[in-house]
Amino acid sequence: MDDLEFRRRIMSDPKSRDRELNQAIKDNEANAQFAEELLELDATIEQAMKVDVADDLADRILFQQSREQPTSDARGFSRKMLAMAASIAFVVGLLFGQIQWHNVVVAPAYASLSDMAIHHVRNEQNFVEHIDEQASEIQINAKMQPFSTQLNGEFPYHVYYLNHCGFGSANAVHMVFAGEKGKVTLFLVSIPSDKVEHFDKDGMKGMVEPLDNASLIIVGEPQENISKIVKKVLPIIQPMN
The missing domain is CATH 3.30.200.100 (MucB/RseB, C-terminal domain)
Structure with missing residues (x-):
């Protein structure tokens, strides 16, 4: 398996491991490092997407829509949503910054x-x-x-x-x-x-x-x-x- 094919397969599923992939990782230090970095990045993205949702979230949203002025709870909810968006944006930036996409993004x-x-x-x-x-x-x-x-x-x-x-x-x-x-x-x-x-x-x-x-x-x-x-x-x- 050549380096390009290895990267394509491992990027499509960072957790995938078959005989050919394991052999490519074992035989090539750069492949092993790339696979490990992808696993770490995948874990980071998964963690960033884990946002606890309050049990009464739906009621609070409906209540908020009936009021003209935002309450402190709504402002708190907005801050949480902004924080989540910032986390996702950071992870996406990290993804594009760390991975050399090569032919995946051509032009x-x-x-x-x-x-x-x-x-x-x-x-x-x-x-x-x-x-x-x-x-x-x-x-x-x-x-x-x-x-x-x-x-x-x-x-x-x-x-x-x-x-x-x-x-x-x-x-x-x-x-x-x-x-x-x-x-x-x-x-x-x-x-x-x-x-x-x-x-x-x-x-x-x-x-x-x-x-x-x-x-x-x-x-x-x-x-x-x-x-x-x-x-x-x-x-x-x-x-x-």
């Missing part, structure tokens, strides 16, 4: 495909930098199947990393493979685009290619010949019959 929905792709690549570089899964065509087709696409030939590059990921409000195939100048990232995302887009910004270079109701996005280093890569990859990605 605003209004961002362009190129901006989302660059943001995604930057955020996941540390996860995929040392991974070499040597993914095969069979594995690539398995990941592409939910997008109703498949390879009709041999993928022409060595694939280091292959997985599904969240991409803005949609899902995508996320692939990292060997280019001529460095590692190149491919996204096959279920967001349509109406034209070819070339981009060169934020120290990265790439292209967006329309694919029926989806888009193919290639991102690489500034020295990489992205057009050459697209010409090799695009013809072998075909709709499933």
